[in-house]
Amino acid sequence: MSQRKFSTFACKACGEDIYLDPNRTANSGTRIPINASDDNPHVCPNKPIKPFPCKYCGQPVYWDSKHISPSGKHIPVNFSDNQNHDCRNRGEQRQQNNNNDNDNDDDDDDNNNDSI
Numbered sequence: 001m002s003q004r005k006f007s008t009f010a011c012k013a014c015g016e017d018i019y020l021d022p023n024r025t026a027n028s029g030t031r032i033p034i035n036a037s038d039d040n041p042h043v044c045p046n047k048p049i050k051p052f053p054c055k056y057c058g059q060p061v062y063w064d065s066k067h068i069s070p071s072g073k074h075i076p077v078n079f080s081d082n083q084n085h086d087c088r089n090r091g092e093q094r095q096q097n098n099n100n101d102n103d104n105d106d107d108d109d110d111n112n113n114d115s116i
């Protein structure tokens with residue numbers, strides 16, 4: 001194995017050995033955890049769910065790495081029934097998006113952009 005400059009630590013959720021590489025960050029600039037075993041981004045199977053209110057309708061939703069749209073975007077999932085959150089309000093607000101352009105669809109958990 002190659003020598004690693006970064007110290008590993010156990011993922012709090014699943015116990016797997018991971019490390020943080022300052023050169024591998026998500027869009028937001030957050031460092032993403034990397035598997036010590038294979039140097040791939042750590043996609044945690046036991047990641048705790050952090051629901052947040054949908055900004056369009058207020059329902060509790062969360063991000064799930066398994067719920068990805070065909071275009072590669074994360075789809076919010078209903079906290080209540082674990083189904084894809086198909087927000088009606090969202091479509092309407094998108095059309096008349098002229099007050100506050102606060103459209104932050106990118107979530108900090110996006111581990112898919114490690115292409116360098």
Ligand SMILES: [Zn+2]
Nearest residue numbers: 011013014044
């Ligand atoms: Zn983990």
Ligand SMILES: [Zn+2]
Nearest residue numbers: 054056057087
């Ligand atoms: Zn909604």
